[in-house]
Amino acid sequence: MSKNERLIIILLASINFTHILDFMIMMPLGNYLMPYFKLSPQQFTFLVGAYTLTAGISGFAAAFFVNRYDRKKVLLYGYTGFLLGTIACGIAPSYELLLAARVLAGLFGGLIGAQVLSIVADLIPYERRGAAMGAIMSAFAMASTFGVPFSLYLANIFSWHAPFLLVGILGIVIIPLVWKLVPPMSGHIQEENGKRIDVLMAVVQNPTQRLALLFSCLIMMGHFLIIPFINPYMEFNNGYPKSITPMIYLVGGISSFFAANILGRIADKYGKLQVFSVSVLVSLFFVWLITNLPPVHFVLALAMFGIWFILATGRGVSAQAMISNVVDPKQRGSFMSFNSSVQQLGTAAASFISGIIVVQGPGGKILRYEWLGYLSIVILLICFFLARRLFRKMQNQPLVQTAMPLQEA
Numbered sequence: 105m106s107k108n109e110r111l112i113i114i115l116l117a118s119i120n121f122t123h124i125l126d127f128m129i130m131m132p133l134g135n136y137l138m139p140y141f142k143l144s145p146q147q148f149t150f151l152v153g154a155y156t157l158t159a160g161i162s163g164f165a166a167a168f169f170v171n172r173y174d175r176k177k178v179l180l181y182g183y184t185g186f187l188l189g190t191i192a193c194g195i196a197p198s199y200e201l202l203l204a205a206r207v208l209a210g211l212f213g214g215l216i217g218a219q220v221l222s223i224v225a226d227l228i229p230y231e232r233r234g235a236a237m238g239a240i241m242s243a244f245a246m247a248s249t250f251g252v253p254f255s256l257y258l259a260n261i262f263s264w265h266a267p268f269l270l271v272g273i274l275g276i277v278i279i280p281l282v283w284k285l286v287p288p289m290s291g292h293i294q295e296e297n298g299k300r301i302d303v304l305m306a307v308v309q310n311p312t313q314r315l316a317l318l319f320s321c322l323i324m325m326g327h328f329l330i331i332p333f334i335n336p337y338m339e340f341n342n343g344y345p346k347s348i349t350p351m352i353y354l355v356g357g358i359s360s361f362f363a364a365n366i367l368g369r370i371a372d373k374y375g376k377l378q379v380f381s382v383s384v385l386v387s388l389f390f391v392w393l394i395t396n397l398p399p400v401h402f403v404l405a406l407a408m409f410g411i412w413f414i415l416a417t418g419r420g421v422s423a424q425a426m427i428s429n430v431v432d433p434k435q436r437g438s439f440m441s442f443n444s445s446v447q448q449l450g451t452a453a454a455s456f457i458s459g460i461i462v463v464q465g466p467g468g469k470i471l472r473y474e475w476l477g478y479l480s481i482v483i484l485l486i487c488f489f490l491a492r493r494l495f496r497k498m499q500n501q502p503l504v505q506t507a508m509p510l511q512e513a
Contacts, residue, residue: 108287109227113239115282116220119183120243122275123216125251126190126209127155129267132256132335132353135346136264138468141199145333145470149459152332154203156452158210163445166215167438168304175219175226175289180282182215187275189213194268210448218444223289225428225440231372237425238368241417242361249357253350260346306435307442312494316430317446319490323423324450326483327416329476330395332458340468342399355406356413363417368425376422377495383418384488388481390415395477426495 134148141147170178189209196202220240228236255267307313338344338352371379390412397405431439458476465471 112286117240117243118278120220120240121246122271124243125247126271128247128252129255131332133264134336135339136259145462145464146459149455151206153452153455154206155210156448158207159214160445160448162211162214163441167441170441171438175223176286179219182212185212187272190268191272194265218440222440235368235372238364238421241421242364249354252353256350312430315494316427317442320427320443321446321450322483322487324447325454326480328451328454329458329480332455333462333470337470337473341470352409355410359410359413360417363414364421367418368421371422376425380419380422380491383415384484387415391477391480395474
């Protein structure tokens with residue numbers, strides 16, 4: 105990558121870090137928020153799902169107009185609103201206000217992911233995009249490695265409000281850097297001749313894009329079915345104290361960080377579909393293991409979670425690189441908004457389904473967690489066969505023009 109490309113990737117990864125940290129931190133806060141507000145598992149999953157549901161709705165709506173605007177401006181607009189919602193979470197005194205703040209953050213957060221991925225896809229050619237996507241998705245690893253454990257540490261010292269305020273402060277620092285250093289991203293803009301509904305019809309009438317969106321939705325659903333109750337399950341069922349459960353995210357994050365960068369390059373060299381396929385198939389065993397985990401030595405639990413995070417990262421990096429290549433750059437902003445929307449809706453559906461299936465037993469124990477594992481395995485197998493059908497012909501060869509020249513700021 106050139107120096108300018110690396111700089112833009114770093115800034116986009118920084119936005120992803122805060123955006124993902126805000127989303128991720130809600131899940132391990134379950135064993136803080138449930139006793140604090142006296143919540144049932146279903147009420148807690150409303151907090152998790154409210155963000156992703158509203159983000160999915162706003163991302164869908166945004167798809168009808170984002171291609172008319174500079175991607176940088178849309179990104180900054182969405183990021184600013186997201187930060188306001190996140191800060192509101194940090195000062196929320198009640199469950200109802202916290203839920204409303206999650207809705208606000210989601211409405212604007214739905215604009216962020218699609219713009220980040222669209223900018224990367226416009227900037228980086230397909231043959232180098234696996235590494236670029238790996239760098240962007242390493243923000244997930246950084247959020248897990250440093251963000252979540254540090255946020256939980258702050259929650260232990262102060263209160264559950266502290267992690268949200270931390271995200272707000274970091275975001276306030278990032279905004280002026282993006283405004284100053286990222287050039288305009290408007291090379292995709294063309295004269296608007298059709299109706300806005302044509303944006304949706306272009307996707308609906310394209311079988312490859314339809315299946316790619318279904319694939320993207322199911323990948324997120326299969327992954328996030330088991331995540332919301334990891335921390336409560338580890339504490340209430342297996343007896344690990346709050347002081348050590350953040351280590352799960354530390355080990356998982358370190359594993360994901362290296363996996364995102366290494367597997368991204370491997371996917372570029374040997375094939376994105378191959379990396380995805382292996383990652384999915386091997387991960388099925390670990391999904392079963394985690395959701396049926398008996399009390400074992402914590403070091404062994406950490407090792408299992410580390411491997412699971414590596415495999416989840418491998419399938420995520422390769423899947424996003426393949427999905428980004430099913431559409432022409434001029435329609436990419438809209439398509440990636442639809443993609444972001446269905447991902448959020450898949451995550452929301454996973455949260456709500458997990459809340460319906462899981463119940464709380466005596467002493468706060470999480471019951472029927474293994475059911476979520478079985479459902480996750482079925483969904484991931486469907487994704488495996490969908491990927492083989494969709495992307496087998498693509499491999500490392502681009503289907504469409506994949507990179508656009510940067511404009512000077």
